[in-house]
Amino acid sequence: MIRKIGFFIVGLTVAVATSGQGRIEEGQRGSKRFISEKYGFSIAVPVGWLVDPSNDTPMYFSFSPAQGQEFNHQLRLPRGGAVISVVAQEDLPGPPRSLRDWAAADARGDYARDPPIRDLEMPSASGISEALISFHDTPVFGPDDQSQHTVSIFWEFGGRRFAAHLLYPLNDPKAVRFERVLVDTVRSVRPLRKAVRGV
Numbered sequence: 001m002i003r004k005i006g007f008f009i010v011g012l013t014v015a016v017a018t019s020g021q022g023r024i025e026e027g028q029r030g031s032k033r034f035i036s037e038k039y040g041f042s043i044a045v046p047v048g049w050l051v052d053p054s055n056d057t058p059m060y061f062s063f064s065p066a067q068g069q070e071f072n073h074q075l076r077l078p079r080g081g082a083v084i085s086v087v088a089q090e091d092l093p094g095p096p097r098s099l100r101d102w103a104a105a106d107a108r109g110d111y112a113r114d115p116p117i118r119d120l121e122m123p124s125a126s127g128i129s130e131a132l133i134s135f136h137d138t139p140v141f142g143p144d145d146q147s148q149h150t151v152s153i154f155w156e157f158g159g160r161r162f163a164a165h166l167l168y169p170l171n172d173p174k175a176v177r178f179e180r181v182l183v184d185t186v187r188s189v190r191p192l193r194k195a196v197r198g199v
Contacts, residue, residue, distance in 0.1 A: 022053040034058040035192070039088060040158055041127065044188035046084075046181045057086040057162070060185070062178070076146045082168035082178045084185065089161035099154040099161060103134040106152060106163065112136035120153060120183070127191040131155040133183075137170055151179050153186045 023035045024045065032045040038056040045051045045060065052059040063081035077083065089096060097105060100117060107115040115136040122128040135151040147170040154163045166182040168175060 021056045022058060024051065024053050033188075037192070039160060039162075040192050042190050042192060043086070044185055046185055049084075049181075056091075057088055058084075059086070060084040062181075077148065077167065077169050079169060080172060080174055082166060082172075082174070082181075084164055084166050084182055086162060086164045089163070096161070099130060099132050099156060102161065102163065103132055103152065103154050106154075106165075107134060107136045107150075110136060110138045110150060112138065112150075120155075122155065122189075123187055126157075126187060126189040128155045128157050128186075128189055131186070149175065151182055153182065155186065155189075157189060158191070 021036075021038065023037075025033050025035055025042070027033060031047070032051070033042045034045055034051055034053060035042050036056050036058075043058065045058070046062075048062070050061045050064070052061070061081075061083055063078050067078045067081060089102060094105075103117045104115070107113070115134045117132055117134045120131040120133040122131045132154045133151065134154070135149065138148045138150060148167050149170045149172075151166045152163055154161065156162075164182060164186050166178055168178050172178070
């Protein structure tokens with residue numbers, strides 16, 4: 001999965017300051033939410049993380065663009081750094097899959113076999129009808145490769161399927177914190193309220 005997102009942070013400085021397909025809404029006490037009009041939901045921006053709102057689903061970075069130079073050029077996450085990328089299944093190549101089949105295929109794409117896949121409970125307020133969590137390590141093929149850990153949540157919302165992929169360096173000391181951020185972020189999904197006509 002890391003190879004698919006490496007180019008995004010190059011434009012992050014601009015992306016966080018301008019609006020694109022998504023938009024950011026400020027909340028109370030400095031909280032922020034990413035709004036996806038296309039998919040009809042909002043989702044929290046983790047506190048202290050940067051967000052790229054240039055697509056219909058968000059990408060979050062726990063590190064600044066200045067800290068991400070190696071990520072830009074060699075796809076190496078900085079120590080203590082992580083990325084969460086949210087994607088819609090319909091935007092990916094290939095036929096639609098069930099959540100469980102998608103989770104297994106996603107791991108195979110990272111050369112991981114038989115990853116653990118478990119059901120994940122979501123709050124009813126999220127509008128998420130089903131969710132799974134999966135995790136695997138990305139194997140290293142060369143001396144310059146970075147061994148990474150991926151935790152993914154696959155979910156269904158409004159009849160569409162989505163995934164949130166968390167990537168961080170293997171054995172990073174912030175691993176537990178990163179994984180809690182991922183789960184809390186996906187659990188923060190809320191359906192957008194539709195405007196009432198004539199009001």
